[in-house]
Amino acid sequence: MDKSAKKISEHGYPGLLIAIEGTDGAGRSTQIELLRDWLAIEGYGVLISEWKTSRLIAKAIDQAKERNLLHAYTFSLLYASDFADRLEHVIVPALKAGMIVLTDRYTYTAYSRDVVRGASQEWIRKLYDFAPKPDLVFYLKMPVEMLLKRIIGSSGLDYYESGRDIGLSTDFYESFKIYQRKILTEYSKMEKEFSFETVDGTLPVDALQSEMRKKVKELLDSGIIK
């Protein structure tokens, strides 16, 4: 490790922030767990933080979804509240403590989803501008056809993840395809803007993990973490 070439994180904390992005079915959680296991063995303190898990607001979001109550702005703002709560109570403390934080989804999930749901791109980005900028963003890219197979084969089609509530189509399968295509289009637009490290989600689990570890290793070797 070349200590003299030490980089400094844009977020300014001693820890490291790595976001893993991609739609449902892209294999995020599997890859994150494998990264966590490897980093722990390497001796790093690691924390995984998932989207929509604040003890404060996650329940309110679920209740609202059940009653089909979420209009566009309420939807965006509730998710942002949840994110802010988690950021302040989990992510930032861990970064201050010098840990490696792996986030399962990050603000980019909101940037893509909320724009598809009608929010303006400018508004949603401003909304989240209090969020620390990650040191690395992985984007697990998958073609929509493969996503369809994976999701139907596991959890089935979710009402919201299919965009049924925004009236794309009365047909569940059609609605899902249209919605996910729109989401993927938004992610594609962001690849360059946010310097995503795009990885091929269709690769076998191990091959994908090797590729991701290589990128994380490069980051660690840059001496960015103390």
Place this chain on the structure above:
Amino acid sequence: MDKSAKKISEHGYPGLLIAIEGTDGAGRSTQIELLRDWLAIEGYGVLISEWKTSRLIAKAIDQAKERNLLHAYTFSLLYASDFADRLEHVIVPALKAGMIVLTDRYTYTAYSRDVVRGASQEWIRKLYDFAPKPDLVFYLKMPVEMLLKRIIGSSGLDYYESGRDIGLSTDFYESFKIYQRKILTEYSKMEKEFSFETVDGTLPVDALQSEMRKKVKELLDSGIIK
């Protein structure tokens, strides 16, 4: 009424949106009820909408306050979620139905309070830019000394309304004074920017109400409402 000089609301709905602003103890709810009674007698459909009353989020806010969990951004975003939910389910439907909506506090409450609590002025205004612009904003202006007497004489000092949680002073009374002065300073800055109709909150209830009715009457006579 001069129909030819008909004005059009900036929000574009057939109804009328009147916001009543001012800190706690300024007499907002008394004045709003008197306005409602008068307008109902005059034959208008009237709806009162209060700050922080969305069935969806108000409970989450209260729970978080109890546990002293609210950091700056979570605080702002939760209130904004509450507002968005109320806007979409109560205020906008009423405006579409051609009613007069009297709101007890509006976005200006967030503009003052959240800035005092550390949010940037630009961020908080952008956050609420989905909110319809009121046709009239009353600002019930009161000197801090009188507010103190009124509040201590009624409900007592609230932990949040005293800014105790943001560490202004360990003394409750001192903290309240400092916090409310900061809030009043923010309101003063907004008087011109948002064309507040500033009214003297120290006037007797009836005198204040007459003044407010006069302003509302002018608005109604302008033919802005159908």
